[in-house]
Amino acid sequence: MLFSEQIFDTFVGDDDPPYESLPADIPNVSLDVIVQKARALYPGQIITNVSPDDDEPAVLVSMAPSWQALKDDENHPDRHSGHWIKFDARTAKVLKQSRPANTPKEPRTWTGVILGTCTRLHMNLFAGLPGALFMGAMGAVFVVSLTSGTVLYGRFMKRLPFGSVRRDRAARLTWLDLHNLLGVATLVWATVVGFTGLVNELQTPLFGLWRVTDVRQILRPYASLPVPSQDHLSSVQAAFDTAAKAAPGNEVTGLSFPGASFGSPVHYVLWTRGATPLRARLFTPVLVDARTGELTGAYPMPWYLRFLEISRPLHFGDYGGIPLKILWALLDVVVIGVLVSGLVLWAGKRRIATDARLRALGYDLDDADNVPALAEGAR
Numbered sequence: 001m002l003f004s005e006q007i008f009d010t011f012v013g014d015d016d017p018p019y020e021s022l023p024a025d026i027p028n029v030s031l032d033v034i035v036q037k038a039r040a041l042y043p044g045q046i047i048t049n050v051s052p053d054d055d056e057p058a059v060l061v062s063m064a065p066s067w068q069a070l071k072d073d074e075n076h077p078d079r080h081s082g083h084w085i086k087f088d089a090r091t092a093k094v095l096k097q098s099r100p101a102n103t104p105k106e107p108r109t110w111t112g113v114i115l116g117t118c119t120r121l122h123m124n125l126f127a128g129l130p131g132a133l134f135m136g137a138m139g140a141v142f143v144v145s146l147t148s149g150t151v152l153y154g155r156f157m158k159r160l161p162f163g164s165v166r167r168d169r170a171a172r173l174t175w176l177d178l179h180n181l182l183g184v185a186t187l188v189w190a191t192v193v194g195f196t197g198l199v200n201e202l203q204t205p206l207f208g209l210w211r212v213t214d215v216r217q218i219l220r221p222y223a224s225l226p227v228p229s230q231d232h233l234s235s236v237q238a239a240f241d242t243a244a245k246a247a248p249g250n251e252v253t254g255l256s257f258p259g260a261s262f263g264s265p266v267h268y269v270l271w272t273r274g275a276t277p278l279r280a281r282l283f284t285p286v287l288v289d290a291r292t293g294e295l296t297g298a299y300p301m302p303w304y305l306r307f308l309e310i311s312r313p314l315h316f317g318d319y320g321g322i323p324l325k326i327l328w329a330l331l332d333v334v335v336i337g338v339l340v341s342g343l344v345l346w347a348g349k350r351r352i353a354t355d356a357r358l359r360a361l362g363y364d365l366d367d368a369d370n371v372p373a374l375a376e377g378a379r
Helices: 004-011 031-041 067-075 110-124 128-159 171-185 187-200 203-222 236-246 303-316 321-360 368-378
Strands: 046-052 058-064 083-088 094-097 250-256 267-274 283-289 295-298
Touching: 004 110, 031 046, 031 058, 031 083, 031 236, 046 067, 058 067, 110 128, 128 171, 128 187, 128 203, 171 187, 171 321, 187 303, 187 321, 203 303, 236 250, 236 267, 236 283, 236 295, 250 283
Parallel strands: none
Antiparallel strands: 046 058, 046 250, 058 083, 083 094, 250 267, 267 283, 283 295
16 A cells, blocks of 8 residues: 555556646646537536646546536436546646446456455444444554553563563574564554544544534525526636635645535535645535625635544555655564564463473473373363
8 A cells, every 4th residue: 555656557557648748837727628529518417526636737527417526426326427538727628527327337456356356344344434444443452451461571671771682592482582583673653553543533524523513514504595507607727726715825736616515515625735735635615606606715624633633644554655665565574573573472382381280290391202191181
């Protein structure tokens, strides 16, 4: 999961046609031009979202026959009425389109299968919200175990210099010392990743809480209004410009049209985010009246969602480029080694205790003829 982008770029790549060679300083066309071209390609359909690409000079326009058709898709997942068009942001030329509805899907690549499986296992064990909550509970247990391990290690190290590895004693003691040393060396990182993982698993209930409290309160005055025809809406480009001014220091990442299930019947909902790597996951939604083009307001997310969003880069280690990803991967390997060695040491301790008990009962552990008796004694 850490290197999913690099794996995809290496083994799959992007099948988009190459971009035209244009001067670097050429400005992008107005988003209104792109919106009009999308409508001309599919007259009678609605536009649901307009999303500029983060890394390329491209704009993705999502469309559907109607909002009702999208609601039907939610009840019948085998239907795919929504589709998208990818435009060159500089020339408004179509680069690529999604496959038409009701056509066979392209077979998934092996990289897509592996990455998708890893992601769902990591997030919810293929069990939806119950699986996510279970994984969150495991994250809490992991943090508690780190805390208790730290307390025990502190008491243990009172008798030895910090970081000691007793190589002149039994192999099990050497292994135990290495286990403790690597565990305490990665303690802070493991605690941060474990705790932020716990927080991330709460995203569904936390966003649900936000929608039924703050969002419902903001949209209540407009909830009963009809959705206006898209032929009579204000400028999309002007809405982007208004949102950029309403959230200074943020970049606008996308716009949803009036009528979306999570939005307002009469507003463009524009999502803005911080421009720095650490702030890139801190979103501030902006409402612009789609009938008049006037700003309704910018609404920073509540503290618990901001805490959730800032925990994501700390958990995934994806805000510092390849060097940080490599460091995260190395620390992952070390912590996996500590977990495995802890299990082996725990199993060995139980075996040692059993052997001591059998010797106390008078069994000769070196005599192979005593195997049945040993088994009975163990029981």
